[in-house]
Amino acid sequence: MRLAPRLLLIAAIGAVLGVAAELLWPGRGAATLVALGAAVVAGELLVLRPPVRAALPCSYAVFLVLVRAGSAWEFAAVVLVAEAAALVAREPEPLRQNLRRSFVSVLAAFAAWGVYSGAHAAFGTSTTTAILSALAAAAVAEIAVDDVMNYLSTRQLPDLVAGRSADLALIASGVLMSFGYAGTDAHSGIGLWGPALLSIPLLAAWYSFVRLESIRHTYEQTIAALAIVPELAEVSEPGHASRVADLSVRVGAELGLSPQDLDFLRAAASLHHLGHLCLDDETTLGRPIEPDEVAERGAEMLRQTEYLAPAGEFLAADSQLVGGQILRLTSAYDDITRGNPALARTAIERLALVPGQFDDPRVLLTLERVVVGVGAR
Amino acid sequence: MIALGLAYAGTIVALAIPEAAPPLVPVVVLGLLFALAENLSTALPSSAGQSASFMLVMAAMVVFADSHSYLGPVLVASFGGLFFIPHYRDRAWLKIVFNTAMFGFMALAATAVFYPVVDALGTSWPALFVAAVPAALLDQVVNIALLACVLHLVGVAHPREMFVGLGKASLQVYPFALLGVLLGQLYVDFGPVTLPFFVVPIFVARQTFASYLALKESHDATLRILIGALEAKDPYTAGHAERVARYADYIGIELGISASRLERLRLAALMHDVGKLVVPNHLLNKPGKLTAQEFTAVKRHEYASVEILTRIDFLAPVAPSATTEATRFKPVSDDHGQPIEPHIVAVADAFDAMTSTRSYRRALSQEIAFEELRRNAGKQFHPRVVDALIAALRRRGEVHGRGYETEVIHENAPEAGTGSAGLGDLVPDSFGGMALP
Numbered sequence: 176m177r178l179a180p181r182l183l184l185i186a187a188i189g190a191v192l193g194v195a196a197e198l199l200w201p202g203r204g205a206a207t208l209v210a211l212g213a214a215v216v217a218g219e220l221l222v223l224r225p226p227v228r229a230a231l232p233c234s235y236a237v238f239l240v241l242v243r244a245g246s247a248w249e250f251a252a253v254v255l256v257a258e259a260a261a262l263v264a265r266e267p268e269p270l271r272q273n274l275r276r277s278f279v280s281v282l283a284a285f286a287a288w289g290v291y292s293g294a295h296a297a298f299g300t301s302t303t304t305a306i307l308s309a310l311a312a313a314a315v316a317e318i319a320v321d322d323v324m325n326y327l328s329t330r331q332l333p334d335l336v337a338g339r340s341a342d343l344a345l346i347a348s349g350v351l352m353s354f355g356y357a358g359t360d361a362h363s364g365i366g367l368w369g370p371a372l373l374s375i376p377l378l379a380a381w382y383s384f385v386r387l388e389s390i391r392h393t394y395e396q397t398i399a400a401l402a403i404v405p406e407l408a409e410v411s412e413p414g415h416a417s418r419v420a421d422l423s424v425r426v427g428a429e430l431g432l433s434p435q436d437l438d439f440l441r442a443a444a445s446l447h448h449l450g451h452l453c454l455d456d457e458t459t460l461g462r463p464i465e466p467d468e469v470a471e472r473g474a475e476m477l478r479q480t481e482y483l484a485p486a487g488e489f490l491a492a493d494s495q496l497v498g499g500q501i502l503r504l505t506s507a508y509d510d511i512t513r514g515n516p517a518l519a520r521t522a523i524e525r526l527a528l529v530p531g532q533f534d535d536p537r538v539l540l541t542l543e544r545v546v547v548g549v550g551a552r
Numbered sequence: 553m554i555a556l557g558l559a560y561a562g563t564i565v566a567l568a569i570p571e572a573a574p575p576l577v578p579v580v581v582l583g584l585l586f587a588l589a590e591n592l593s594t595a596l597p598s599s600a601g602q603s604a605s606f607m608l609v610m611a612a613m614v615v616f617a618d619s620h621s622y623l624g625p626v627l628v629a630s631f632g633g634l635f636f637i638p639h640y641r642d643r644a645w646l647k648i649v650f651n652t653a654m655f656g657f658m659a660l661a662a663t664a665v666f667y668p669v670v671d672a673l674g675t676s677w678p679a680l681f682v683a684a685v686p687a688a689l690l691d692q693v694v695n696i697a698l699l700a701c702v703l704h705l706v707g708v709a710h711p712r713e714m715f716v717g718l719g720k721a722s723l724q725v726y727p728f729a730l731l732g733v734l735l736g737q738l739y740v741d742f743g744p745v746t747l748p749f750f751v752v753p754i755f756v757a758r759q760t761f762a763s764y765l766a767l768k769e770s771h772d773a774t775l776r777i778l779i780g781a782l783e784a785k786d787p788y789t790a791g792h793a794e795r796v797a798r799y800a801d802y803i804g805i806e807l808g809i810s811a812s813r814l815e816r817l818r819l820a821a822l823m824h825d826v827g828k829l830v831v832p833n834h835l836l837n838k839p840g841k842l843t844a845q846e847f848t849a850v851k852r853h854e855y856a857s858v859e860i861l862t863r864i865d866f867l868a869p870v871a872p873s874a875t876t877e878a879t880r881f882k883p884v885s886d887d888h889g890q891p892i893e894p895h896i897v898a899v900a901d902a903f904d905a906m907t908s909t910r911s912y913r914r915a916l917s918q919e920i921a922f923e924e925l926r927r928n929a930g931k932q933f934h935p936r937v938v939d940a941l942i943a944a945l946r947r948r949g950e951v952h953g954r955g956y957e958t959e960v961i962h963e964n965a966p967e968a969g970t971g972s973a974g975l976g977d978l979v980p981d982s983f984g985g986m987a988l989p
Binding site for chain 2: 225303304307340341343344345347348350351354355358359362365368372373375376377379380382383384386387390391392393394396397398399400401403404407408409449452453455456459476477479480481482483
């Protein structure tokens, strides 16, 4: 099911359960808790996916409202029930991954509860600053839990600064939604209207991230689609471009290229034969086409786009950039092996004999490590 | 513009005399936010930038509603014109004066209607939300009126045309007006400390959306480079893809298809011949008729186009646009559930092929091309699509074909004939009467 109908279904179920809860336990805020539970489920579906950082569900913002809405037991019950429901409501994905996502959310929710309760006991709820600080600390605790869990599953240390815009949007909105809900001792909030209305900026951020992710995805596919054009035209071997792209990215990652440079390297490698199609064919030219001509023509094409211009620099025939050297080397490597791993050692030995072509010796050593295995030599 | 600046200065003085000076902190805080929003908005389409700025004027009105200060919102809005950095860099002093005055007057107009409504209805949430409606409308009216005056004086646009979009612009602004009410009320209740929490997510959303727009632009540029490469290979079809995309867009609008499908249609039309990249140059540029074997080789481009387009999820549903088989109209089959895009691309492609001069034949006149399309409507072409193209071109008063060509004209092209260059012509016997009657 698409996202919008699923959200509508969650809202409808939430409304029915809310009415039922109000009838069963009138005047005890049960309907509010059900509404917030439904909001948690919806928040699990509305996931911020920034390009650099791992995905963040909007439910983190709802937890901050929930910490001020009921007792410890009520909080725990709503979080656990809502996360169980989220297991069903999420897009079909491997069960393990789905369980892990819910588990991380539950941990983040309890961290928020713990930190907020501690701060509450220490500073009270009388001043605006005290509440805002307590909520902000609770939000930071959620992000910290999320980071730790991501580290445990990927073993990649999170960047503390880069790509944190989604975290900021989530923290700020969550704090404000919670504030709108309950206000301070002096000024009461406006109940559920507060989080409902004050979530608009967060939803706008979510929508922007969705659009950004979708165009990034389309762009990647466009590059992959263009990569097969030289193969269809029979000017390069089937599978060559995608093998060179994969291998360059692996070598580039080993050599510590930034994620953005790796994206450009993948694009340059995928498109490194595209220039061939814009040259006159050999029948017309009356001579074979040189690889440098192809690279230069391709680089020229990429330089004309704002985004792919750095990829054009990697593709240029005389590129001295590490990315450029990786690309030339992996392409030469694949010309020898044609995807056959049994030829890896022969290829490396032959490439090592070409004098001066690959200026940075680390590039060849790294390729060797990647294709033949660590400590092979 | 100087007159406007003087009028603005006069208004400020006139407002300042009867009023006590508004509190400095909200004016400066909201004013600086307004200036920040304006300075960041250059990356966004103008409507989105304006809406975010109006949110801050709205907040200022709520903040100053108790004291009935007109000067407060006006000063807040003036910050946006006064501190717009790019104008200082370009030394565009008149623009600074104009924008400062314009933002000021927009805020004054909105305030002049907001306060009386709030007086009548009170300061409850619903009352504030209701009062925001006329305020947003008046803000837009003054905005468009002042811009229309200037553009009319410069002779760029007719004032009446500018008011056409007024209703839509006000609707776009209204959600931001609601947020402005919330922001203002938060400020009144809890002080400026809550503002950063409100502004940060909006800021993130805007920056992310700006990245999205930039990446989309770049994606289009990448496709365009490819089309450029295609046309460099085959100079006889210069501008063909862009024109087919334009005609497809016209037809799509005429048939009332949705904006997102229109975007996809435009790209599919632009890319419909992308497979030609795999055809060797000497075949593409061969003058005269192709042999059966060469024809098969050239025909391979359709397979390549489909192969390329299906790999892009976004374009996959319209990939059949690249084949003659899928675009041929079948009178027996019902078109329920069948995408109409391939038919649109087929008609746009054939129309451009007929109305362009190629090396082997001169362009037909638009009327003859229309006749050909109509004659084959229901046989080769989808009749609704043919009607839509004719209606769209008539409505726009556009004439293409012989005597109206803007692109390359081959002086010594023969009167009639068929050949390889325009793949729109490649359908064997598609136009039985291709030669001029």
